[in-house]
Amino acid sequence: MTAAVAIDSLAKVFGGLRAVDRVSLEVALGERRALIGPNGAGKTTLFHCITGRMQPSSGSVKLFGDDITYLPEHQRTKLGMGRTFQITNVFTDLSLAENLALAIVGTDRRKWVWNRPLSAFPAVREQALAGLEAVGLKDRADDPVKLLSYGERRQLELALALNTHPKVLFLDEPCAGLSPSERQRIFKMIRALPREITLVMIEHDMDVALGLADRVTVMNRGRVMAEGTPDEVQSNPEVRDVYFGHV
Amino acid sequence: MKVRSYGVVMALIAIAAALAAPLVADPFWMTLITQIYIYGLLALSVDLLLGHAGLYSLCQASFFAVAAYTTAILQVRYGYPTIVAAPAGLIAGTLLAVLYGSAVRTRGVYFILITIALGYIIWGAVYRWASFTGGDNGITNVPPPSVAGFSIASQTAYYYFVLTVVILCAFGYRILIRSPFGLSLRGIKGSESRMQSLGYRTTMHLYAAFVISGLIASLAGVLYVYYNRFINPVAASFQISVEVSLMAIVGGSGTIVGPFIGAGVFLGLRNWVSSFFELHTAVMGAVFIATVLWAPSGIVGLVERWRPGIGKPKDQP
């Protein structure tokens, strides 16, 4: 069986700095993988290279066996890749429903329709409301995003990614900057996702990461330093030294 | 649906006023209002990019001028009828937009600068290629538009013609910006990176918007040449591009009426102030400074602010 995501000795160099240093990684179909490591370990850069935001300096990325290393980002999305951003990246000038509508039509040809108003697509509206309901924001569908709290925006961030119907979902610190109770909320939403969706998630919060993930990859200084089940990783002395030593 | 009915009522009042204008206004005001419609349309073309897609194009005068020149040259020099000359103008301006559209590969300041450069190329061409464009003197005596023996010769008739075209354009524009495509432009303005990750090839969307904007500018150009019966290189100048974008901002960027209100304020002010105050350019400059600093959403934005209780989505039943 082919892996959902397969990365082969991927590297990204900025000037003289190797932000990502020959990382190889395989995530199986349906797997939930957490990516942890101290600040500056190269996790987000690795994410950007996988999702197409950045071009890797060398190495390759495969999605369901197809080489997508040089594919533009929007085409990756069509192949079933979804992502969230570490720094909330939603459309603040639009309403929540419009945010979701953009995600819903983004992967099909309706995004090019110019001669009919959006309101002529009741299915999109319905889907948007359903999508908002899934993250508990349905009653705010017509509010502008401006009025949302930070925590609610994080929920919308997740809803946007989910509504491109991803088969593989990359979550970049979904709980970044949230209060413990808000974390729990997001955590629950992620946990409730259907198992068919392969998850790759950067997470600082060890409890969240370990409680959610099937397997954990630990990065440090651009390299993978350990990989295994949460238990294995937790008991790895090297990891404890580098990572838990700080906590 | 209080808001919608309010908007509809306002639109109807505006249209009724526009229809009645020739009955009360003297010929000078009629020409001025016609001019406002045409420049408003050009400002609207700027605002499709500026207010929706977040791109600031400073070469809109190029499409305007190329369309106007094409129509004028075909009519005056080669004697083609309006039915050929006007569509040819539209096509020529739009083709230029298809060509210049490659500018959407850049963003931000670079986009602004490249469009300035592209604008200067057209200006230089119409200015220097005197044997074809009439150079500085331009092309005069463009006949009134006439189709199948029916000529729109009187000022009032042309006024109504322009009004009809502008209203149709405004409706079309309204559908466009409310369509999924229109929404995608606002999405790109909000966050291009997010749009890409949602599956949009953003450059293509911007390119399409650029071409549509060029088409609207070309339409304004064709309307202009039949209005003024005269065209010269000033129409292609950087100054015009700047002025129409200022109209869009002053009126209210991202709205449909805004650019027209802006055109009215700009042209009205210029004609009014210049009749008694020497430093009228300074007055104009001061208006822009004030708009940018204190009323970035323009006159429409100010009106919205002073209209409590209406226009806020929360108040919907």
Next chain:
Amino acid sequence: MHSGILQAINGVSFAALLFLLASGFTLSFGLMRVVNMAHGAYYLFGGYIGLSITRYTGSFALGVLGGGLAVIPLGYLIDRFLIRRTGENHLAQVLLTVGIAFVLGDVALKIWGGDSLKVPTPIELRGAIELPGGIIYPAYRFVLIVFSVFVGLSLWLLYRKTQIGAVVRAGVDDREIVSAIGINIDRLFVLVSALASFLAGMAGVVGGAFLTLYPGAEWEILVYALVVVIFGGLGSLEGAMIGALIVGLLDAYGRWLLPEFSYFVLFGPMAVLLLFRPRGIFGREG
């Protein structure tokens, strides 16, 4: 052959003036991310003030200095109270500074009138000097080239070899770093913006001595300055030098060899360059 060399020197002398104007523009963009379309108006204002000083005192050198200095407070006030309020919104900046340029242009028209005025140069600079090969060249322009090279060299040394320059360069690369290491970025901004204003005002005086000053001159020269920074890359001092040379030479040779296409010769290559290298020759990608 003879003409070819003369045109080259012509191009270089025009480049010398363009560099004075464009270097300030490009530096203030590099550090503060400010696109200042009123830069041409600074040029015009500096030129007019320098002209008045020269007429009053009879000293061209005082005029150059005074024209430059006089623009500093003007630039500071505009920067501090108007441009600063737009944050990093380039669009608002462009509109705002266009508005400012309109106001300044009209005020200048009111004060100095609509005639094209020439800044009087000292009598010893009015003649021509003979170069080897029998080429006669205006002494003034020769001095302008020397002056501009001197200014360019000083700027380069300031930029590359001093503490302040290092901080400015760091600021161009990453503003957060500069704030993080505890440097008062505001004071740095004021310094660079004062320098940019000074250079523009000074350029107005030295330019006004051979291009004359008149209403509308601010836009004509600004367009050239924009082309310079587009060629060179926004924010790069070296780019401004190379860009000024390219534009000066393209302008001189273009008008000599292809007079009918002189606008294309200047703007055509620029448009093509921008399409393939949107950030100019020295601009940084990404």
Next chain:
Amino acid sequence: MSNATSRRNLICAAGAALIATAFGTTSFAQQTGPIKIGLLVPLTGPLAAPGIDMVDGFKLYWDQVGNMAGERKVEYVIADTTCNPDQAITQARRLVHQEKVHIMIGPLCGHEGPAVAQVSKETGVPLVMDTAGADSVTKWDRTPTVVRTAVSASQIGHPFGDYLYKELGARNVTFIGQDYTWGHEVTLGMVQTFKELGGKVAKIIWNPIGTKDYGATVASIAPGSDAVVAVVVGADRIRLFEAWFSFGMDKRFKMYGGYWMHQDALPQMDDRAIGMIGNSLHYAAGLDTPANKAFVDAFAKKHRRLPSWFSESAYTASLWTRTAIEQIKGNVEDRAAFLKAMRTSTVQAPRGTLKLDDYDNPIQNVYVTRIQKINHPAVGAVLTNVPIKTYENVSQFWTWKPEEFLKRGPYKR
């Protein structure tokens, strides 16, 4: 423009008085209100200075005659065209429809000329075209309601070509021409007469208006030229002057101003200009006639400078207009009569005796001038143009038959 529209506009503009026109009668209800004249000039923009010269000449005349014409008071409105045809059209329409002027005078910039002529055509309000010199206005694109009191571009060019060959003895000439319509027509007018006599054009160097650096221009003068002729406008006049001397060209070539050292530019030039041929023009401030002396003295006394041809032009346009108004006894509501009076009267202007030809362009003297320093009581030592050769009663068609000229078509580069 259809009859319907022009009639509508006529009615709007002049009111009941014009109902008579519709009946084709010759008796007009004479109005007693003031006569309103609209002056269209650029007060801002690149040609603001000549625009102000025009305003000064215009006002001087009406002050001198106590703002009266045909026993009616004269009021004027000055509109700023900014040297932009678009703005010129709008302002002309404003003058006609809002200010209800009876007559328009102006504009200044060549390219505004056809634009304002069009408004005159649309509305029927007579236009006394002043200073805007586009050849076509009195040749190929004539408008019945437009008469010209200033000059056609090539009218001043033709005599200079003749002078260049016959009196200056030039045989192989480089021309420096301003690259826009006025520049083309003046320059190529010279080239035409010069070539017909057997002269050879070594090179024509075209410079767009606002050329910053004349170094490139003077460097590309054809080496074997025995003379260089300059046709330049605006700020370019001073830049060329600077470049000419600082490149040491005065030691290598003979330079003649075909259209160059006008009175408004001379204060920016200096004594190096003395002795040079400055212009070939229908007016020179140094013209030694009583009429001109009176005009120059009055102007200098008031404005502390000598009048440029723009000032004289607006002065004369006003004089001519008033002469016509006097002839029709102030009945400016009768536009046809006014235009007829303009076309038939002979005017003694500061620049000489003027009369319109059959194509509505003045037949007038053209003066080739030399720059001299004179002492004017009101201004002091000042450089000015002094005529050294007068071509009398020059037609816009020079010595050709009008039909011949018209068939040949406009001068184009």
